[in-house]
Amino acid sequence: GAVVSQHPSWVICKSGTSVKIECRSLDFQATTMFWYRQFPKQSLMLMATSNEGSKATYEQGVEKDKFLINHASLTLSTLTVTSAHPEDSSFYICSAQPGGDQPQHFGDGTRLSIL
Amino acid sequence: QKEVEQNSGPLSVPEGAIASLNCTYSDRVSQSFFWYRQYSGKSPELIMSIYSNGDKEDGRFTAQLNKASQYVSLLIRDSQPSDSATYLCAVNKITGFQKLVFGTGTRLLVSP
Numbered sequence: 001g002a003v004v005s006q007h008p009s010w011v012i013c014k015s016g017t018s019v020k021i022e023c024r025s026l027d028f029q030a031t032t033m034f035w036y037r038q039f040p041k042q043s044l045m046l047m048a049t050s051n052e053g054s055k056a057t058y059e060q061g062v063e064k065d066k067f068l069i070n071h072a073s074l075t076l077s078t079l080t081v082t083s084a085h086p087e088d089s090s091f092y093i094c095s096a097q098p099g100g101d102q103p104q105h106f107g108d109g110t111r112l113s114i115l
Numbered sequence: 116q117k118e119v120e121q122n123s124g125p126l127s128v129p130e131g132a133i134a135s136l137n138c139t140y141s142d143r144v145s146q147s148f149f150w151y152r153q154y155s156g157k158s159p160e161l162i163m164s165i166y167s168n169g170d171k172e173d174g175r176f177t178a179q180l181n182k183a184s185q186y187v188s189l190l191i192r193d194s195q196p197s198d199s200a201t202y203l204c205a206v207n208k209i210t211g212f213q214k215l216v217f218g219t220g221t222r223l224l225v226s227p
Contacts, residue, residue: 093158101146101147101166101207103149103164104205
């Protein structure tokens with residue numbers, strides 16, 4: 001149980017392209033979904049928290065117009081990296097939480113490379 | 116003081132030994148604690164959740180929680196080379212929305 005699917009797993013695209021990443025909870029309803037970014041050999045960095053039907057809450061320093069988050073249903077959240085540039089290249093990971101003090105369950109991550 | 120602190124390691128243990136991973140946290144009101152395992156280049160995977168003082172066992176893994184000392188630990192018995200990974204301690208923080216605060220992780224190396 002508690003499976004989170006994230007697609008795509010790998011994206012390579014040109015600078016200026018917008019990239020959408022999907023995160024789905026397959027066997028549970030996720031009250032809250034989270035988006036993280038991780039650079040090589042560094043810790044997970046929380047980018048934003050989203051609740052179904054509400055605007056996402058972004059962490060300090062994360063540009064909300066750059067990283068658009070939509071949480072349309074209790075099983076789907078999307079992250080769109082708009083006009084991506086090489087400095088946006090990173091490992092993006094979503095997680096989903098059923099609610100209360102339940103643990104977060106992570107997707108497999110999306111490796112984004114901007115040329 | 117960091118909210119969640121872990122020794123970065125690496126912690127090296129021989130195969131078959133017990134690996135002991137430690138974590139301290141600063142927020143006394145925290146109620147939920149988690150251990151995640153992250154292999155290089157992969158996303159974190161939940162190993163254990165613990166909410167009450169004491170020990171919680173699941174197979175080769177035992178999580179220990181002491182809220183008075185603000186201390187969480189993970190014991191891995193009969194360590195295997197496949198246990199070699201970074202272990203992340205995470206504490207649930209309630210600030211409007213709940214979110215996890217992660218330690219920087221302890222790298223575990225199990226040698227054959």
